[in-house]
Amino acid sequence: MTRPLKLIQIGAGSMGGALLKAWAEGDLLDKEGSTVVDPRPSVETETLCQDSGIALNPSADHAYDVCVLAVKPQQFPSVLPQLSWPSFGETLFVSIAAGTTADEIAMLLKNQADSPRVLRVMPTLPAKVRRGVSLLARNPALSAEDEQIGEAMMRAAGEVHWCADEEELDRLMGVTGCAPAFFLRAVEGLAKAAEEEGTSPEAALAMAKETFLGTAALLDADGRSPSALREAVTSPGGTTAAGLASLEEDGFAQSLPKAVRAAYRRAKELAGA
Ligand SMILES: NC(=O)C1=CN([C@@H]2O[C@H](COP(=O)(O)OP(=O)(O)OC[C@H]3O[C@@H](n4cnc5c(N)ncnc54)[C@H](O)[C@@H]3O)[C@@H](O)[C@H]2O)C=CC1
């Protein structure tokens, strides 16, 4: 694999910014030879670029090893055909967008590169602290070196899981890409419960957050499975059992698989958006 990589990243919002931070902190990039394009960069992105030497919205033309596409899927049809770096010939395109297929992306890039090679990746926001989980979709158009480059980039931001194809990635994105929002919704719900019991908003959020973080740390450090740890919390006939029974009455066990399928359906709708 060619190291360090010359990167051009299109879009540095929530997810693009998180990945950029992970990459800028490591030794994967040739930072002086890398560029971020974003018409409305956050202060965080501006500072990151300034501190790392990555160019932000430059007019100069460079050759890039990798182009990361990190705008919203709905923006792909307007943004991709407008990309104006003529040196995309050998560039590997990495899309982090939900839904939009590699074939659709290659079609939108047909004026920028002959036969563009597109790797689809589904990252997670904890990439910002290098605790992401990235799904990567195998694609016959990619070379072994393309796969190595994609894997090295995403490993710099956490764990990676190769999917047999884009279909598998779309099916699993609710378990990874979307799931931080599901977990955070649970933290919000617990904080609201504490507030309803008369706790101040600050203390409510602090106790919900620390309980969540402590549970995650325990799951990480302890050898036991989530089921075994859950049982360790749950005294027979006790308070947790009563709470879990209430959750089950509300269909909790089915709600997450249902959410994952809803995310998959939306990914299919976004394909071709
Ligand atoms: N937010 C998340 O947790 C995850 C997001 N994704 C994917 O990441 C992609 C980006 O999502 P977010 O970061 O959440 O969106 P965002 O709205 O936070 O970021 C999009 C960025 O694109 C920039 N942008 C708009 N027009 C542009 C243009 N013409 N050229 C360059 N940049 C432009 C915006 O200024 C913004 O900074 C989406 O395709 C989404 O499906 C994937 C996994 C997780």
Ligand SMILES: O=C(O)[C@@H]1CCC=N1
């Ligand atoms: O909500 C979305 O569509 C993106 C993809 C996964 C997480 N955020």
